[in-house]
Each structure stands twice: as C-alpha cells, then as structure tokens.
Amino acid sequence: xxxxxPKHEAPEPLEGPVVATITGGTILWFVLFLVQLxxxxxxxxxxxxxxxGTCLAGAGLGLIGIWYVRKRDAAIKRALAAGPSTDPVTx
Numbered sequence: 001x002x003x004x005x006p007k008h009e010a011p012e013p014l015e016g017p018v019v020a021t022i023t024g025g026t027i028l029w030f031v032l033f034l035v036q037l038x039x040x041x042x043x044x045x046x047x048x049x050x051x052x053g054t055c056l057a058g059a060g061l062g063l064i065g066i067w068y069v070r071k072r073d074a075a076i077k078r079a080l081a082a083g084p085s086t087d088p089v090t091x
Contacts (some may be wrong), residue, residue, distance in 0.1 A: 019073055029062055030062075035057050
C-alpha cells in the first residue's frame with residue numbers, strides 16, 4: 001500500500017466564539033433534561049429513560065468542555081501576548 005501524501009495544504013483552523021458556543025450547547029442540553037424530567041414516568045414505561053441520561057451526560061460533558069475551552073482561550077491569549085515564538089519546531 002502506498003503512503004498517502006496530501007495534495008493541498010491543510011486549511012487554517014476556524015476560530016470563532018468557541019466559549020460561547022460550548023456554553024450555549026451545555027445550557028441547551030441541561031434545558032432539554034429539565035423539560036423531560038416531568039415525563040420521567042412516561043419515559044420509564046416506554047423504555048426511553050436513556051433520553052434523560054443522554055441530556056444529563058451532554059450537560060455534564062459540556063461543563064468539562066467549558067472548562068477546557070476557557071483554559072485553551074487563555075493559553076492562546078497568553079501566547080499572543082508573549083510575542084513571536086522562538087521555538088525552532090514551529091518556524
């Protein structure tokens with residue numbers, strides 16, 4: 001099997017309001033959990049209790065995501081404030 005070589009340069013990563021996007025998604029998952037909570041009995045009777053678990057897991061993982069992207073954003077800002085890199089690997 002031949003080694004695959006890219007024909008084009010990789011595009012720059014998209015940067016946007018990452019913290020706001022992750023926060024909004026986390027809030028949405030938690031709201032979906034709260035909206036479904038009054039119907040717990042119906043979900044349990046019909047074997048769809050995993051829907052509540054999915055929403056709760058999405059909210060929990062979203063909290064981890066918020067922590068991660070805030071730390072990442074702070075590290076990017078620190079790196080930009082420090083000036084140009086002197087690392088020979090990135091040059």
